[in-house]
Amino acid sequence: MFKRSTLHLVGATLGAALFLSGCANQLPQRSEHEERIERKLLDHNLQIDVGEPRVLELPQRRVRVQEQKTFEVTAFAVTRRYDRYTPYQAWRELYEVPLGAVAVVAGIGANVLNVALLGSLPDSATKDWISYGFAGLNPFMNAESNGRSQQNLASLDEQRQDARTEYSSLPWAERIVSVKAAEQTHELLTDRNGVLRLNLLDGPFAEQDISHIGVLLLSAEEPQSGTRADASLLVSHTLRGKLLEAHGLIYDDLEDDDVAQWVHRVKRLSELGLEEEASELEQSLIELTRNDPELQEAFLKALMQDAGRLVADPGDS
Template sequence: MFTRNTFRLGSAALGGVLLLTGCANQLPQRSEHEERVERKLLDHSLQIDVGEPQVLELPQRRVRVHEQKTFEVTEFEVTRRYDRYTPYQAWREAYEIPLGAVAVVAGIGANVVNVVMLGSLPDTATKDWISYGFAGLNPMLNVESNGRSQQNLADLTEQQRDKRMEYSSLPWAERPVLVKAGEQTHELTSDRNGVVRLNLLDGPFTEQDVSRVGKLLLSVSDPLDNARSDATLLVSRSLRGKLLEAHALIYDDLEDDEVGHWVHRVKRLSELGLEEEASELEQSLIELTRNDPELQQDFLQSLLKSAGRVAADPGDND
């Protein structure tokens, strides 16, 4: 007697556990496909183009910097397969069992009608209703539900599709460029085209006596991978002999000078072969006298008479 009761209690307990745990309802497997690209940097180099000639004869020079990279590019096709299932929730049986009974009856009826209609009814009525009904009647199983389905990664495969080399050459845009002039090192910044405009008569070189500097050492480096490049630009002896005088002609006070001295400064820069600097000083003096038309006209006439230069106020074109 005791053994029989124990068996009954064990069976009831096992049934209760099964009722509470139940089984997951497996859904069709789902697949995902995507393409993945790996880019491996093989080489990174920087190049400084100081232009020609290698020796500076004028105080201004455009230096171009660009970087070159070599990549190994590998393309993969990735496939992921997921096992999908509807997790079991016992409380759902409260409505799934009666709905399942209705679905079974409806499915049987649909099959009978389908025989009369010579198989013209869709499978959703003849097969799916019965399948849904038996899943609902099963107390250990919930019916399929895409809305609350869950998934686990079942398989991951990668297939290589292509491998190739790629090369890029880009400007060293808006990056630092170090210029060592004598004992001092200046940091300049390239523009978006990777161009640095050196001007020995403009900042930061105006803060030192560049007439004693025989060469400029330029360097760029990338801290990410220590890529580096250096270049040397020589300064000619004749240019060094002009820089000190040219600096005084450009930067000495203008407002206390007379018109004749203004003209002399422009003319002398032109005689030194520094035509660009002469034109810039000329335009600065025109701008300085903008609010004094009489003084401006006196300067322009003296400039034409003494230096043979024809200048015009750029503001007249506005």
């Protein structure tokens, strides 16, 4: 007696567990197709173009820095297949069982009618109604539902399609370039086009003893990969002599000088072949005398008479 009741209890428990867990209703498998691109870096280098000539005869030079990369690009066709199913929910049986009974009856009626119509009815009436009906009548399985469907990845297939080599050359934009001048090293930034504008009469170089700068050593390095490029520029002996004199002409106090000394500075810079520096000093002096029209007029007149420089009248602009 005890054994019989125990067996009934175990059977009821298993039945309840099966009823609660139920069975997933399998749906047609779904596939996804896509192309995956894989890029493998083969080579990475930096290139510093210091221009020509390699010996500086003027204080300014535009240095271009490029970053060059070589990639192996491989295309793969990727296919993912998913197993789809409708998860079991016991409470749905409350409406699926009566609907299933109706669907079975309707499906049987459709098949009988289909015989009379010589098979002209669609499969959705003759087959799908019956399939839905039996799934609904099964207390341990829900009917198919695309809206509630879930999926698991069943397989992943990758097929290599194409491989090619790609090259890229981009400016070393807004990155640091180290410039060693004599015993000092300066960190300068390139512009967004990868151009470094060197000027030995400006920036950190203006604070050095220029007579000791015989060579400029330039280096650029990518910290992540360790890729590095080095280049050098010689500074001619003639230019070093000009720089020493030009430094005083540009940076010595202007306000203590008179018009004649101002004109001498501009004229002398021009004679040294430093025309760009002469023009910049000229414009600085015009700006300095903006609030004194008489002094400005005297300066402009002296520039034209003593230095032969034609300067646009700032009052015309």
